[in-house]
Amino acid sequence: SQTIHQWPATLVQPVGSPLSLECTVEGTSNPNLYWYRQAAGRGLQLLFYSVGIGQISSEVPQNLSASRPQDRQFILSSKKLLLSDSGFYLCAWRLKKYTFGSGTRLTVV
Amino acid sequence: GESVGLHLPTLSVQEGDNSIINCAYSNSASDYFIWYKQESGKGPQFIIDIRSNMDKRQGQRVTVLLNKTVKHLSLQIAATQPGDSAVYFCAENNAGNMLTFGGGTRLMVKP
Numbered sequence: 105s106q107t108i109h110q111w112p113a114t115l116v117q118p119v120g121s122p123l124s125l126e127c128t129v130e131g132t133s134n135p136n137l138y139w140y141r142q143a144a145g146r147g148l149q150l151l152f153y154s155v156g157i158g159q160i161s162s163e164v165p166q167n168l169s170a171s172r173p174q175d176r177q178f179i180l181s182s183k184k185l186l187l188s189d190s191g192f193y194l195c196a197w198r199l200k201k202y203t204f205g206s207g208t209r210l211t212v213v
Numbered sequence: 214g215e216s217v218g219l220h221l222p223t224l225s226v227q228e229g230d231n232s233i234i235n236c237a238y239s240n241s242a243s244d245y246f247i248w249y250k251q252e253s254g255k256g257p258q259f260i261i262d263i264r265s266n267m268d269k270r271q272g273q274r275v276t277v278l279l280n281k282t283v284k285h286l287s288l289q290i291a292a293t294q295p296g297d298s299a300v301y302f303c304a305e306n307n308a309g310n311m312l313t314f315g316g317g318t319r320l321m322v323k324p
Binding site: 147203 | 249255256311313314315
């Protein structure tokens, strides 16, 4: 079966520290992969999407970057976190339908 | 830019009543729409979808209606249960195969 894994579930990081969030999918190949961010009580904002290894498209200019080193691995990174980077980060993949991971709650302090 | 917008309300319904959650979209070229349910601290879960060549689709206790003339989408939940309490998002799929989400509606079910 097809599954998506996202970790960690929660993360508290100081301002200026680096970030690495990982997302992996199983049971499929060459999926479209997406990173979304959700501010508290708000909708989902698309940050990055990838249609293949090494292919990253950015939807909004920001303090974050994404990479896809392997077909089923999608990484969200930052060199120096800002307070405004706090939020709920969701990875998603699409074959026929979109499926979301369980999310990472990031708090920058 | 083109967007899907939910006027973010909190909808409060009595257990057993029917719920209707509405969504307006602006991209007339969108060909696929999805409703998601998100419980606190979790990722969105797929509920039901509809393609633009349809105006109604039914699932188990849920119905999605699409009115392309006025660019309106609605989710109807029959016999609402406490477990239906969550935030509901509509999303549209555009030509770039990306989802654009509305702002969400919180559904609260009173016992």
